[in-house]
Structure formats: structure tokens, C-alpha cells
Amino acid sequence: MTAEQHAATANLVQIAGVLLEHGGWVTTQGLAERTGIHRDTCRRILAEGARAGWFAHAEDDGGDRWSLGPELPRIGLAWLQKMTERACALKAEFDTITNSMAPRARGDA
8 A cells, every 4th residue: 555545544533523523514614624635635535535425415505414324333333243243252251251260069867
């Protein structure tokens, strides 16, 4: 990977972070100002991200507006489900191990 590819990734993450923090619609100019990324670069990243569903786009009299799209929450929820399943499996394994180590009660009759 080149330094430019890393910068593009960093820009994408920074834009997504601003949109997440804002929680609503932000203009291209507003994103450029908040991130320090050139407006045309922001627009290109946002357009590509919108094609992947990472960002949502709306146009009005104030210009282009952007927000997080449906794909990022879907990825987050899938990750959360996977981590929950992993935690449940670890808990079951822990319970099995600790139960096998517990002293057994004797029935001396």
C-alpha cells in the first residue's frame, strides 16, 4: 500500500467519525471544515461510500448533505452478534470447566 492509500483510509474513517458524532445530516462543506479534508476529496470519498451504503446522500437548496448510511450499522450489529455468540461460547466452556473442578457431595448412607 502507498502512503496515499493510507491517507484515503484515514480520511474515510475521519469523515465517518464526524458523521457519527454529529448524528444527523452534514453538508460537504461542513465535513470539509470539520475534518480539514479538501471539499472535492470529501465529495469523492462520500460518493464512493454512498455507493457502498456507508453514507446516505440528500440534495436540497443548501447543497449536498450526508449522513451515515445503512451499511455501517448493519456491520456493527453483525459484529456485536458475533461477539455475543463468542462470549456465550466462552461462558459455556468456563462453566463446564469450573463445574468439573467443583467438589462433589458424597451421599454417605
